[in-house]
Every structure is written in structure tokens, then in C-alpha cells.
Amino acid sequence: MSIGVWFVVLPGVLSLDLTGPAETLKLAGDAFHLHFIGPDPHVSTSIGLNFSGIEPLPESFPPGSLLVLPGVCDSNRYFDTPQAEAVRRWLTRLQPQIHSQQLNLMCVCSGSLLAAKAGLMNGVQCTTHHDVLARLRAAAPTAQVKENRIFIEDRGIWTSAGITSGIDLSLHLINRYCGPKPALDVAREMVVWFRRSGDDPQLSPWLRYRNHIHPAVHRAQDLLSAAPESAWDVQEIADKVHVSSRHLARLFQQHLGISVRDYLEQLRLAVAEQRLLQGQRMEQAAIAAGFSSPRQLHRARMRNAH
The missing domain is CATH 3.40.50.880 (Class I glutamine amidotransferase (GATase) domain)
Known part of the structure; x- marks a missing residue:
């Protein structure tokens, strides 16, 4: 409506x-x-x-x-x-x-x-x-x-x-x-920066790293955001956005301050946390988000807690 x-x-x-x-x-x-x-x-x-x-x-x-x-x-x-x-x-x-x-x-x-x-x-x-x-x-x-x-x-x-x-x-x-x-x-x-007020919750990874205008990085982020659970390879992502894997890694560090793999992990964490909030078991949430096991999900949560 x-x-x-x-x-x-x-x-x-x-x-x-x-x-x-x-x-x-x-x-x-x-x-x-x-x-x-x-x-x-x-x-x-x-x-x-x-x-x-x-x-x-x-x-x-x-x-x-x-x-x-x-x-x-x-x-x-x-x-x-x-x-x-x-x-x-x-x-x-x-x-x-x-x-x-x-x-x-x-x-x-x-x-x-x-x-x-x-x-x-x-x-x-x-x-x-x-x-x-x-x-x-x-x-x-x-x-x-x-x-x-x-x-x-x-x-x-x-x-x-x-x-x-x-x-x-x-x-x-x-x-x-x-x-x-x-x-x-x-x-x-x-072409503006999507800002939030100081009292708002921290931006989700879908938004937190979008304050740039580089088209290749946006295309890569769109691919990963659409299917974070997929078994992405950096070379595959680079091929799809028409840059080399080395150049893509440089672009992510330059514009996002994070590696391609770490960015993907944060997307998967967000998916897993949402699944857990919906009442799924840890194993179900981990697999649905693209982690190989609950242990891998637990390690990712520990890494991103700091």
C-alpha cells in the first residue's frame, strides 16, 4: 500500500x-x-x-x-x-x-x-x-x-x-x-552515501560497505549478496565482473577496507543469524548460509565479534 x-x-x-x-x-x-x-x-x-x-x-x-x-x-x-x-x-x-x-x-x-x-x-x-x-x-x-x-x-x-x-x-x-x-x-x-543516525543499529553487511561508487566492486557485491551461500571462488567472481582476481582484491581493500573472502563471510554470518532468529538449529542455519559446518559458523562468529 x-x-x-x-x-x-x-x-x-x-x-x-x-x-x-x-x-x-x-x-x-x-x-x-x-x-x-x-x-x-x-x-x-x-x-x-x-x-x-x-x-x-x-x-x-x-x-x-x-x-x-x-x-x-x-x-x-x-x-x-x-x-x-x-x-x-x-x-x-x-x-x-x-x-x-x-x-x-x-x-x-x-x-x-x-x-x-x-x-x-x-x-x-x-x-x-x-x-x-x-x-x-x-x-x-x-x-x-x-x-x-x-x-x-x-x-x-x-x-x-x-x-x-x-x-x-x-x-x-x-x-x-x-x-x-x-x-x-x-x-x-x-550517487549518495546512505547514512544512518548515531542511535541506529550498526549497518548490515549489505549496506555497511556500499559507501563507494566503483562499478566493478558494486557488481561483485551484487553477485555475492544475491547468493552468499554459493561456493564462490575469487577468480569466478573476478571473471564475472571482468577484472583480474588480483585487481578485484585490491579494489575491495581500497574501497571497502576488507578482503573479498571476509566480505562474503560477513554476508553469510548475517544470513545465519537471521535463520537462527527464525528458530532454525545451528546446523541448519550454518548450511543454509554457506558454511560447511556449525563449527565453521562458530569460528566466523568469534572472528567477527572482535
Whole structure:
């Protein structure tokens, strides 16, 4: 089922705060359905480009929707307008939906200031652009404002640090709603680094070593990720990605900081751990993941525990 995403568009909106997350979510295909809403049917953006076709502000949303508040180029000016005041009052009326998490909220950059003025940040862990952290604290004295964070979530309210962090957060939301592979595919399509927040669990091996753009290494990783249980030989992998085995080994060390065999072992470990969580016995999990025996799986777990 498609998730409705509603972008609030105000005069002076930072174009990348809006288009960055919108393009990111759009690349996830039919998983998200985008809407653009606001008090005015057309506005001028931070770069002078005009947006039109903006829908009126709805009074309610389907459960599970995502409301996005982008930042503006001059929050002192553009959050002190009749349009911003109309949105503030409207957000205040939406508090019950947001606080019950029927409606999730995503604030990009200074968008968190507008949410704070509407009373949505009281007692919430949040962040914003470093230039307006003090103003966020003043607007929401009981908020738990965090510094040096790319993004943070608290009870269905997401806030991000500024501009490109909206893309980071959107990738994270694709991962949350659709899974790691669609998020990784979008990140690769956009040629951006799929980052996670500091409080998130460590990246799985399918994502942890993907922060590069070398096509041969990506092709090799795709092969191994598709069938980690197979009896892969380094020469076979190298042949399939059209490089020598020695060059492939160098590329893995250069771009991943790990050998081909160690990378494959980490994939197999992830598969085995998932099988164990599903209730399989050690021997079943080991064989299904590509290990020759439970002992080999145990040794791999010991090696990767350090």
C-alpha cells in the first residue's frame, strides 16, 4: 500500500529541502504518493523558481501518512508571515493526530522551528540546522534539542539538521518502510552515501560497505549478496565482473577496507543469524548460509565479534 506524503510549501521554501526528499521518495516507486499543500496555490522559492498547483491544507490525513515541513531560506522573515501563521494554527489543530502517531511528522532544516511554534516539540528529542539550534530551544524550552546530529526520531516526529540531511532522512525512511535493498538502490541511483543516525543499529553487511561508487566492486557485491551461500571462488567472481582476481582484491581493500573472502563471510554470518532468529538449529542455519559446518559458523562468529 502506498504511503501518502504531504509537503507543506510556504513562500521562501528552500528548494532542496523540498525537492531533495521529494525526489528521493519518488525514486522508491509506488511506495510513496506525494502531495504538495499550503495556504497559497503558488509560491516563490529560495532560488526564485515559482511552484504552482499547490493544494489547500487538509484538516485531516489518512492514518500512517507522513507530513513534511521543509525549511525556508530566511526563517526570521518567512516564518513571520500570514501564510506561516496559518500553517502554525493548522499544525496546532493536528496535534492529536501527530502525538498519537496516526500522522508522522518530518521536519527538514528550519522546518522544526515552525513545528516548535505550533507546540509539537514539547518534550521531544529533536534537532535542526546548527545556525538555529538556539532559536529552537527558545521556541520549545522543554524540547530535548540535540546538536551534531544528522537526523533524529522521537515518537513519530523526525527532525533533520539541514538541506541535504533531508535526503539522508528520506533514505532512512525508505529503509524503514520498504527495507534496506530499496533504500540502497535509491542511494546508488542518486550517487549518495546512505547514512544512518548515531542511535541506529550498526549497518548490515549489505549496506555497511556500499559507501563507494566503483562499478566493478558494486557488481561483485551484487553477485555475492544475491547468493552468499554459493561456493564462490575469487577468480569466478573476478571473471564475472571482468577484472583480474588480483585487481578485484585490491579494489575491495581500497574501497571497502576488507578482503573479498571476509566480505562474503560477513554476508553469510548475517544470513545465519537471521535463520537462527527464525528458530532454525545451528546446523541448519550454518548450511543454509554457506558454511560447511556449525563449527565453521562458530569460528566466523568469534572472528567477527572482535
